[in-house]
Amino acid sequence: MLLSCWLPGLVAQPVAPAGSPAAVLLRPAAVFDGQDRHAGWAVLVENGRITAAGPAAQLALPAGARALDLPDLTLLPGLIEGHSHLLLHPYDETPWNDQVLLEAQALRVARATVHAQRTLLAGFTTARDLGTEGAGFADVGLKQAIDQGIIPGPRLLVTTRALVATGSYGPKLSADTEVPQGAQEADGVDGIVRAVREQIGKGADLIKVYADYRWGADGSAQPTFSQDELTLIVQTARSSGRGVVAHATTPEGMRRAVLAGVETIEHGDGGTLEVFQLMKKRGVALCPTVAANDAVARYRGWKKGQDAAPPRIEEKHRSMAAALKAGVVLALGGDAGVFAHGDNAREMEQLVRDYGLTPLQVLRQATSGNAQIFHLADRGSIRPGLLADLVAVAGDPTQDVGALRQVRLVMKGGVVYK
Numbered sequence: 001m002l003l004s005c006w007l008p009g010l011v012a013q014p015v016a017p018a019g020s021p022a023a024v025l026l027r028p029a030a031v032f033d034g035q036d037r038h039a040g041w042a043v044l045v046e047n048g049r050i051t052a053a054g055p056a057a058q059l060a061l062p063a064g065a066r067a068l069d070l071p072d073l074t075l076l077p078g079l080i081e082g083h084s085h086l087l088l089h090p091y092d093e094t095p096w097n098d099q100v101l102l103e104a105q106a107l108r109v110a111r112a113t114v115h116a117q118r119t120l121l122a123g124f125t126t127a128r129d130l131g132t133e134g135a136g137f138a139d140v141g142l143k144q145a146i147d148q149g150i151i152p153g154p155r156l157l158v159t160t161r162a163l164v165a166t167g168s169y170g171p172k173l174s175a176d177t178e179v180p181q182g183a184q185e186a187d188g189v190d191g192i193v194r195a196v197r198e199q200i201g202k203g204a205d206l207i208k209v210y211a212d213y214r215w216g217a218d219g220s221a222q223p224t225f226s227q228d229e230l231t232l233i234v235q236t237a238r239s240s241g242r243g244v245v246a247h248a249t250t251p252e253g254m255r256r257a258v259l260a261g262v263e264t265i266e267h268g269d270g271g272t273l274e275v276f277q278l279m280k281k282r283g284v285a286l287c288p289t290v291a292a293n294d295a296v297a298r299y300r301g302w303k304k305g306q307d308a309a310p311p312r313i314e315e316k317h318r319s320m321a322a323a324l325k326a327g328v329v330l331a332l333g334g335d336a337g338v339f340a341h342g343d344n345a346r347e348m349e350q351l352v353r354d355y356g357l358t359p360l361q362v363l364r365q366a367t368s369g370n371a372q373i374f375h376l377a378d379r380g381s382i383r384p385g386l387l388a389d390l391v392a393v394a395g396d397p398t399q400d401v402g403a404l405r406q407v408r409l410v411m412k413g414g415v416v417y418k
Contacts, residue, residue, distance in 0.1 A: 022046060023065035024414075027056055028075040028392055034368035034381030037398045043075060045388040048414035053382050070392050073408055076363070077380050078125025078389030080370035081154065081344050082287050082333025083266055086112040086119070086127075086142060087135040090339050092299045097171040100134035100182050108135050112142055116153025118342030121418050123407045125389040126370075126379060127154040128333065130208050130245065130266065131162035133182045140203035152417055155389075157374065159208040159245070160199045163192070163233065165224035168215040183210065192229055196236040207237040209262070211246040212253030221270070223253045230260035243375070245287075251275045258284050264331055264373065269293070269312065271319040276326035285329040285373045288320060290355060291347040292335035320355050331373050332365035345404045352401045359401040388414040 023046040031041035031053065042056035044065075052059055061067055087108050088099060099108070119127055132139050139158040146153040161184040169183050186195035196207055211230060216222040225233070234244045238261070246257035249269040257265060258278050264285045265271075271286070279286065297310050309317070323330070334347030348362040371380020379387045392409035395402075410418035 028070035032076040073392040077367040081124045081127035082331040085337030086115045088337030115341035123391040128157045157205040160204045162208040168224045211248040211257040212250045234261040273322040287331040287333040289335040292338040295339040
């Protein structure tokens with residue numbers, strides 16, 4: 001652990017130098033344990049794990065350990081980003097089509113290493129990366145580089161190429177021009193089974209499928225895979241112990257994905273009360289990605305606070321109201337990549353400021369909530385035995401979501417990166 005290197009912004013290699021203390025006792029003003037905030041608590045970290053947490057007066061400093069005082073800071077579990085694309089960068093910098101078609105994979109990977117570092121230093125110690133968008137299996141190598149300590153970044157859950165029905169995705173040029181696609185096309189029993197198994201064999205932690213997309217006759221979003229195809233995708237993934245997440249924005253695409261057995265619906269822009277009630281019944285979570293909608297609208301010229309809300313933003317407000325009424329479990333994920341990596345807290349801020357959630361609700365979503373939805377039993381809370389993935393912020397994030405912008409400490413596996 002590089003606890004002796006207490007410098008703002010320092011990026012540490014995850015290797016313990018000789019003479020590093022065997023344990024550290026973190027003494028902040030308060031601890032948010034994944035559910036509630038406790039003033040006067042402390043947390044003991046040993047060998048990359050949390051070994052004790054509770055009132056500071058009850059935690060003795062072990063022999064050979066050091067104490068790290070964090071006055072005026074709240075210590076919380078490392079945040080979990082539920083929807084990101086490390087191999088993309090903001091669309092107002094370079095349009096999506098041009099990123100997929102014109103940027104070399106080496107360039108995209110080099111940029112992604114910076115994205116990974118920015119994500120970690122923003123306090124997100126775990127991220128689901130939901131598709132390389134034309135960069136093949138590069139996310140697998142990125143994950144390996146992080147895990148091996150070559151580059152700093154969050155712990156990754158990767159989906160590699162993602163699955164689309166033939167003809168439904170992009171980029172699209174003239175009808176007689178074949179171009180690389182942003183995801184892997186697959187159809188029918190043999191094609192789907194082969195594609196899912198290939199992605200698993202290449203290192204996918206979970207499978208992502210586009211249950212609908214903008215391929216209607218008028219450019220509208222319409223379902224892509226049939227019910228049987230979606231069910232086969234889920235069954236094939238489950239046979240290897242992996243779950244499936246679905247991009248879905250239409251009621252029918254969402255309904256089919258839910259009935260197939262996916263674990264999360266990504267976006268859900270056009271969701272109705274009926275389909276959200278079905279999600280609630282089936283235990284399927286919604287990752288609403290409201291920050292991505294907001295970013296795209298701004299790129300198209302919307303001046304928030306001055307102009308009337310565009311139709312897609314109004315639709316998002318209606319669908320979120322229906323989801324909250326139905327009591328659907330919300331996963332926290334902003335679709336980072338559409339907007340800048342490292343700006344991940346934007347999703348939490350907008351859920352509070354624009355959609356009526358409380359700071360405590362979104363903080364729980366980004367920690368213990370996402371850990372439960374994503375089957376990450378070793379993180380997301382502060383209690384003995386869990387990974388020492390910890391973040392300290394100035395102020396009280398359970399009352400002020402803006403405190404999540406004031407990251408003062410980032411620890412992953414007991415190693416201090418910031």
